[in-house]
Amino acid sequence: MKNIVLIGFMGTGKTSTGRLLANRLGRPFIDTDKKIEQENNMTIPEMFSLYGEAFFRQKEREMAAKVGRYTNAIIATGGGIVLDPENIVRLRVNGYIISLTASVEVILERTGRRNTRPLLNCADREQKVTSLLASRASLYREAADFVIDTSACTPQQVTDEIIAFLRRGGRLRGRS
Numbered sequence: 001m002k003n004i005v006l007i008g009f010m011g012t013g014k015t016s017t018g019r020l021l022a023n024r025l026g027r028p029f030i031d032t033d034k035k036i037e038q039e040n041n042m043t044i045p046e047m048f049s050l051y052g053e054a055f056f057r058q059k060e061r062e063m064a065a066k067v068g069r070y071t072n073a074i075i076a077t078g079g080g081i082v083l084d085p086e087n088i089v090r091l092r093v094n095g096y097i098i099s100l101t102a103s104v105e106v107i108l109e110r111t112g113r114r115n116t117r118p119l120l121n122c123a124d125r126e127q128k129v130t131s132l133l134a135s136r137a138s139l140y141r142e143a144a145d146f147v148i149d150t151s152a153c154t155p156q157q158v159t160d161e162i163i164a165f166l167r168r169g170g171r172l173r174g175r176s
């Protein structure tokens with residue numbers, strides 16, 4: 001079976017929805033960030049501060065190539081996976097690409113709880129989210145087989161939508 005690959009901005013719920021979806025479908029769950037941390041024995045904030053963002057992006061590229069060869073898995077990616085179009089090419093070979101979106105307000109609320117995202121470790125988080133989102137929104141949209149706005153949905157409802165998408169045979173039927 002094809003992988004289900006969740007893409008989207010930080011705080012759209014890729015990690016939590018992916019885990020829930022995998023549990024519900026009884027399929028393996030992989031979070032690329034978590035796997036990068038485990039394989040390098042270092043957290044992402046440590047990686048950014050010790051070696052810089054470019055180092056993390058290289059690890060992320062290698063991880064996209066690796067998990068792109070899996071089958072049957074639910075794969076939650078990091079929000080920057082779309083920055084290299086080759087990552088999407090590799091993830092699409094065996095997978096449906098599902099983009100989760102959310103409003104700036106919701107993203108700020110969800111990412112404000114724990115400070116684990118180095119890119120949002122700044123004075124003006126709202127300005128940062130707004131500008132990063134503006135620069136990435138088209139990348140998420142263009143990569144997606146299906147788009148789900150999670151702003152007013154629980155993770156449970158988002159997984160329901162993904163399961164309905166799969167039951168339709170992964171065919172796009174309008175984007176919500």
Ligand SMILES: Nc1ncnc2c1ncn2[C@@H]1O[C@H](COP(=O)(O)OP(=O)(O)O)[C@@H](O)[C@H]1O
Binds near residue numbers: 013014113150153
């Ligand atoms: N649909 C949702 N509704 C409410 N809270 C959510 C939803 N999805 C995720 N969250 C919460 O938002 C925070 C960020 O979610 P996470 O899954 O880590 O997002 P991502 O992996 O896309 O950055 C977590 O505290 C999580 O519990």
Ligand SMILES: O=C(O)C1=C[C@@H](OP(=O)(O)O)[C@@H](O)[C@H](O)C1
Binds near residue numbers: 009011015033079117
């Ligand atoms: O958007 C980004 O560039 C990033 C998103 C993070 O993952 P989440 O989207 O799961 O928060 C993590 O990969 C890293 O902090 C960089």
Ligand SMILES: [Mg+2]
Binds near residue numbers: 014015016033078
């Ligand atoms: Mg995540």
